[in-house]
Structure formats: structure tokens, C-alpha cells
Amino acid sequence: MKPTADHNERIAKMTFASVYPHYITKVEKKDRTVQELLQVIEWLTGFNEKDLQNLIEEKATFETFFQKANLNPNAHLIKGVICGYRIEEIENKLTREVRYLDKLVDELAKGRKMEKILRT
Structure with missing residues (x-):
């Protein structure tokens, strides 16, 4: 599956504040x-x-969030499928970065060891 321009735009305009509580709920449900x-x-x-x-x-959008971020140089090691998209095949830089974050949260919720999640 390939993200559309509309999909990329929706992700860019979504606020981190609107998603963060869902990340918390997801990881806490899995202890x-x-x-x-x-x-x-x-x-x-x-x-x-x-x-x-x-x-x-400040209700930063994901676009602002990742513009301000200092992305880990090992982020490219995050691979796999998230929300139906193969991360390493996502061409739009911002969408790929948001999916990196989604994938890390998923790995945490699935009980993966921190050393593996942090690619150490």
C-alpha cells in the first residue's frame, strides 16, 4: 500500500497532542x-x-514536531509494517518519520525489549 498525497497531508496537520494520549493508553494496557x-x-x-x-x-502538528526533532541516526533501522504500510517503502519523509514513531510505540506495547526497540 502506498500513502496518497491526501494521506500525507492529513498526517502533517495532525497534532501530536491528539495522538499522545493514545500512545499512553496503548502502552499502559500492555503493562x-x-x-x-x-x-x-x-x-x-x-x-x-x-x-x-x-x-x-503549543498544539504542534506532526509537521512542526518532526521539523524540531533531532532524529536519531539509527532511525532508518526501524523497519516493518505499520498501519498497512511498509515503513522502508514510504517515500514521504514526514509520513515515514511518523510511522517510525508508531512502530516504536507498537514494539513497546508488544513487550519487545528496550535494547531491541532502541536498536542498540
């Missing part, structure tokens, strides 16, 4: 912690908890 979620997000983006809170308060 993982918010601290682990924060660790995963910081590994990918460089944002600490205070940075995330500021982005939530």
Missing part, C-alpha cells in the same frame, strides 16, 4: 510505563519530557 514511552520518544526525536509538554501545549 509498559509512560517513562518507557518517553524513553522511546526521546531516543527517536531527542525530545525530553519538558520538550514534549511544550509541544503539546
Whole structure:
């Protein structure tokens, strides 16, 4: 499946604040912690908890979120299928970065070890 321009635009305009509570719910349902979620997000983006809170308060879109992020140089190692899309085949940079985050949250919720999630 290949993301359409409309799909990419919707992702770009979605706010991180609207998705973050769903990430928390997803990982907590599987007995993982918010601290682990924060660790995963910081590994990918460089944002600490205070940075995330500021982005939530300013209602940053994913476009702004990833423009401000310092993406981990090993992010390209995140592979697989998320939401029906093979991450490594997504051409749109922003959509691929959002799917990186989705994939990491999924791996955390599925009980994968942190060393594997953080590609160490």
C-alpha cells in the first residue's frame, strides 16, 4: 500500500497532542510505563519530557514536531509494517518519520525489549 498525497497531508496537520494520549493508553494496557514511552520518544526525536509538554501545549502538528526533532541516526533501522504500510517503502519523509514513531510505540506495547526497540 502506498500513502496518497491526501494521506500525507492529513498526517502533517495532525497534532501530536491528539495522538499522545493514545500512545499512553496503548502502552499502559500492555503493562509498559509512560517513562518507557518517553524513553522511546526521546531516543527517536531527542525530545525530553519538558520538550514534549511544550509541544503539546503549543498544539504542534506532526509537521512542526518532526521539523524540531533531532532524529536519531539509527532511525532508518526501524523497519516493518505499520498501519498497512511498509515503513522502508514510504517515500514521504514526514509520513515515514511518523510511522517510525508508531512502530516504536507498537514494539513497546508488544513487550519487545528496550535494547531491541532502541536498536542498540
